[in-house]
Amino acid sequence: MPYEVHTPVFDGPFDLLLHLILREQVELYEVDLSGIVDSYLVELERMEQFDLEVATEFLLIAATLVELKVRRLLPEDREVDVDDEFGLWEERDLLLARLIECKTFKDAALVLRHLSAEASRSYARRVGPIEDRFIGLAPDLLRRVTPPDLRDAFLRATAPRPVVRVDLSHITPLKVTVAEAVEEMLDELPRVGRVTFRDLTADLVDRIEVVVRFLAVLELFKQGALDIEQARSFGDINIVWIGDPDASADSLVVDAYEG
Amino acid sequence: MVAEHVTPAVEAILLVAEDPLPAELLARLVGTTVAEIEEVCSTLVDEYAADERGFVLARVAGGYRYQTAPEQAPYVERYVLEGQSSRLSAAALETLAVVAYKQPVSRNQISAIRGVTVDGVMRTLQQRGYVDEVARDPGPGQAVLYGTTPAFLERLGLDSVGDLPPLGEFFPDTAVVEALERGLRVVDDDDDTTGRPG
Amino acid sequence: MVAEHVTPAVEAILLVAEDPLPAELLARLVGTTVAEIEEVCSTLVDEYAADERGFVLARVAGGYRYQTAPEQAPYVERYVLEGQSSRLSAAALETLAVVAYKQPVSRNQISAIRGVTVDGVMRTLQQRGYVDEVARDPGPGQAVLYGTTPAFLERLGLDSVGDLPPLGEFFPDTAVVEALERGLRVVDDDDDTTGRPG
Numbered sequence: 001m002p003y004e005v006h007t008p009v010f011d012g013p014f015d016l017l018l019h020l021i022l023r024e025q026v027e028l029y030e031v032d033l034s035g036i037v038d039s040y041l042v043e044l045e046r047m048e049q050f051d052l053e054v055a056t057e058f059l060l061i062a063a064t065l066v067e068l069k070v071r072r073l074l075p076e077d078r079e080v081d082v083d084d085e086f087g088l089w090e091e092r093d094l095l096l097a098r099l100i101e102c103k104t105f106k107d108a109a110l111v112l113r114h115l116s117a118e119a120s121r122s123y124a125r126r127v128g129p130i131e132d133r134f135i136g137l138a139p140d141l142l143r144r145v146t147p148p149d150l151r152d153a154f155l156r157a158t159a160p161r162p163v164v165r166v167d168l169s170h171i172t173p174l175k176v177t178v179a180e181a182v183e184e185m186l187d188e189l190p191r192v193g194r195v196t197f198r199d200l201t202a203d204l205v206d207r208i209e210v211v212v213r214f215l216a217v218l219e220l221f222k223q224g225a226l227d228i229e230q231a232r233s234f235g236d237i238n239i240v241w242i243g244d245p246d247a248s249a250d251s252l253v254v255d256a257y258e259g
Numbered sequence: 260m261v262a263e264h265v266t267p268a269v270e271a272i273l274l275v276a277e278d279p280l281p282a283e284l285l286a287r288l289v290g291t292t293v294a295e296i297e298e299v300c301s302t303l304v305d306e307y308a309a310d311e312r313g314f315v316l317a318r319v320a321g322g323y324r325y326q327t328a329p330e331q332a333p334y335v336e337r338y339v340l341e342g343q344s345s346r347l348s349a350a351a352l353e354t355l356a357v358v359a360y361k362q363p364v365s366r367n368q369i370s371a372i373r374g375v376t377v378d379g380v381m382r383t384l385q386q387r388g389y390v391d392e393v394a395r396d397p398g399p400g401q402a403v404l405y406g407t408t409p410a411f412l413e414r415l416g417l418d419s420v421g422d423l424p425p426l427g428e429f430f431p432d433t434a435v436v437e438a439l440e441r442g443l444r445v446v447d448d449d450d451d452t453t454g455r456p457g
Numbered sequence: 458m459v460a461e462h463v464t465p466a467v468e469a470i471l472l473v474a475e476d477p478l479p480a481e482l483l484a485r486l487v488g489t490t491v492a493e494i495e496e497v498c499s500t501l502v503d504e505y506a507a508d509e510r511g512f513v514l515a516r517v518a519g520g521y522r523y524q525t526a527p528e529q530a531p532y533v534e535r536y537v538l539e540g541q542s543s544r545l546s547a548a549a550l551e552t553l554a555v556v557a558y559k560q561p562v563s564r565n566q567i568s569a570i571r572g573v574t575v576d577g578v579m580r581t582l583q584q585r586g587y588v589d590e591v592a593r594d595p596g597p598g599q600a601v602l603y604g605t606t607p608a609f610l611e612r613l614g615l616d617s618v619g620d621l622p623p624l625g626e627f628f629p630d631t632a633v634v635e636a637l638e639r640g641l642r643v644v645d646d647d648d649d650t651t652g653r654p655g
Contacts, residue, residue, distance in 0.1 A: 270511025
C-alpha cells in the first residue's frame with residue numbers, strides 16, 4: 001500500500017498564510033489564537049538556518065493576524081480611536097495586497113514549471129563542427145576556459161545521474177490476498193482454538209505470504225474474532241480464537257488491500 | 260523568391276552550431292536578408308514537421324537551433340542518460356517568475372514580493388546561469404538589478420521573455436481574492452451584534 | 458516493412474550524438490534489428506540527398522552520423538572562422554576535465570564515467586593537442602592511457618596538473634564514482650563493434 005507523508009514546509013510567512021486561508025479553507029477567526037501562533041512558531045523552528053529577516057516577517061504577520069482577530073472579538077467600542085482603526089485597515093489592506101501579489105507569482109511559477117518540463121523533452125544538438133577539415137579552422141578552443149571551469153566540468157561529468165531503468169525484480173507480485181488468507185484461517189482457527197504465528201506460517205515460502213498472513217491476523221483481531229498475545233519483544237505470537245466457532249468468511253467484512 | 264543556395268547553407272550552419280543562431284548572423288554568413296532567413300527557417304520548420312522527422316528546428320532564445328522532436332524523448336534519453344537531472348525547486352521557480360516578469364529587479368524587491376530573503380536562491384540561480392546582473396539602480400544605494408539570461412529562455416524553450424503568458428492571467432480570480440479578504444476580515448460581515456452568539 | 462517509430466527515433470538519437478553510432482547500438486536503443494536500422498539509414502541517406510538538404514547522413518568509422526553536405530563547406534567554414542564556435546562543446550570540456558583529473562586514464566574508463574562513447578571527442582582533443590597517449594595499461598589488453606599535454610597546461614596558465622583547482626567537498630566519494638563506472642556503460646564490455654582498443 002503506497003502512502004505519503006504530507007509535511008508541507010513553508011517557504012515563508014506568505015506561503016503559510018496562503019496555505020492556511022486557501023488550501024485548508026480555514027476561517028482564521030475560527031482558529032484559536034494560540035493555534036495561529038503555534039503554526040507560525042512551528043514554521044520558525046523548521047527553518048534550517050535562523051534567518052532574522054524571515055523570522056521578523058513571520059512575527060509581523062502573526063502579530064497583524066492576532067491584532068485583526070482581537071479587534072473582531074472585542075465588543076464594538078464606539079469610542080475607538082479613528083486613527084487606530086484606520087491604521088488597522090491599512091495594515092490589513094497591505095497584507096492582502098502582498099498576499100495577492102505573492103499568489104500571482106506562485107501561479108506564474110507553475111507555468112514556468114510546465115514550460116521547463118515540456119522543453120526538457122527536446123534535446124538540443126550541441127555537437128559543433130566534427131569533421132576534421134573544420135576542426136582545424138577554429139581558433140584556440142581553450143581561450144575562454146579557466147581552471148575552475150574545468151573543475152566544474154569534472155564535477156558535472158562525475159555527478160550521479162538518475163537511474164535510467166528501475167529494477168523491479170525484487171518486487172514479488174502478490175499471489176495471495178488478505179481476504180484469501182482470512183478464509184484459510186477461518187477454516188482452521190475456530191477448530192484448533194489456539195496457534196502460534198510461527199506455526200501458522202510454517203508452510204509459507206515467500207516473505208510476502210507471511211506478511212499477508214500477518215495482515216489477515218490483524219484484520220481478524222480488529223474484528224474481535226481473535227486475541228493476540230506476545231510474551232516478549234520479538235517472541236512468538238500466540239493467537240487465540242475468541243470469535244464465533246461457526247464463523248465463515250461471509251460473516252466478516254474484510255478490507256481489500258491493494259498490493 | 261528565396262535564392263536556391265540559402266536553404267541548404269542554413270541547414271549546414273545550424274547543424275554545426277552549439278547555441279541558437281540569430282537570424283541576423285545566419286543572414287550575414289549566407290549573404291542574404293534577415294527576412295529571407297526567417298522565410299527559409301519557417302519553411303524548414305514546416306517541412307520537418309510534415310515529414311515527421313525525429314528532429315525539429317526550434318526558435319529559442321532569439322535564434323534557431325536543431326532539437327530532437329519531443330515525442331522521441333524516451334529514445335533520446337536512453338542514449339544521453341543525463342536527462343533533466345536538476346529539477347528546479349518551487350522556491351527557485353517562484354523567484355525566477357518574479358525576475359522574469361519584473362526585470363530589471365533588485366534582490367530586495369524580490370524578497371518583498373516573496374516574503375522571504377532570496378539571497379541563497381538567487382545565488383543558485385546565478386550559478387546555474389538563469390539570472391544575471393543586468394544593471395544598477397540609478398537611485399541611492401545603487402542596488403544591483405537582475406534579469407533573466409538566454410540560458411533561462413533555453414531552459415524554458417522560449418524565444419524571448421515576451422513569449423511568457425501575460426502576468427495578468429495569473430491574477431487570482433474573484434473566488435480566491437474573496438477567500439483572502441474573508442480570511443483577513445477586520446470586522447464580522449454580519450456584524451449586527453456586539454457579543455457574537457455561538 | 459520497417460516499424461513506424463524507428464525512423465524518427467533514429468534521427469533523434471543521431472542528432473544529439475557526437476560520435477558515429479554503430480547500427481548495433483542504434484538497434485538496441487530503438488528496440489529493433491540491425492537489418493532494420495541499416496534499411497532505415499540507407500533510406501534516410503537517399504531522402505536527404507533527394508531533398509538537397511544541407512546535411513547528410515554519413516557512414517563513418519563503423520557508424521552513422523550527421524555531417525554537413527560537402528557543397529556547403531564554404532558556409533560552414535565561414536561560420537567556424539567567425540569564431541562563433543570557438544569554444545569547446547560541453548561534452549568535450551567534460552571529457553577533457555575527466556582526463557585532467559583522472560590521468561592516466563583509458564578511453565573505456567572515460568566512456569564509463571561520461572556515460573557515452575567518447576571516441577569522437579577524444580579525437581578532437583588529441584588533434585587540438587590538449588591530450589595525448591601517455592602510457593599503456595600494464596594489465597591484459599594493454600589499453601592506451603591518456604593524459605593532458607604541456608600545451609594544455611600552458612593554455613590554462615597552470616604549472617602542473619597539481620595546480621588544478623581541488624575538487625573539495627563536492628566530489629562524490631569513490632564508491633559513487635565506482636558505481637557510475639560500473640553501472641552506466643552504454644556500450645557493453647563485450648561489445649567490440651566500435652573497434653575500440655582495450
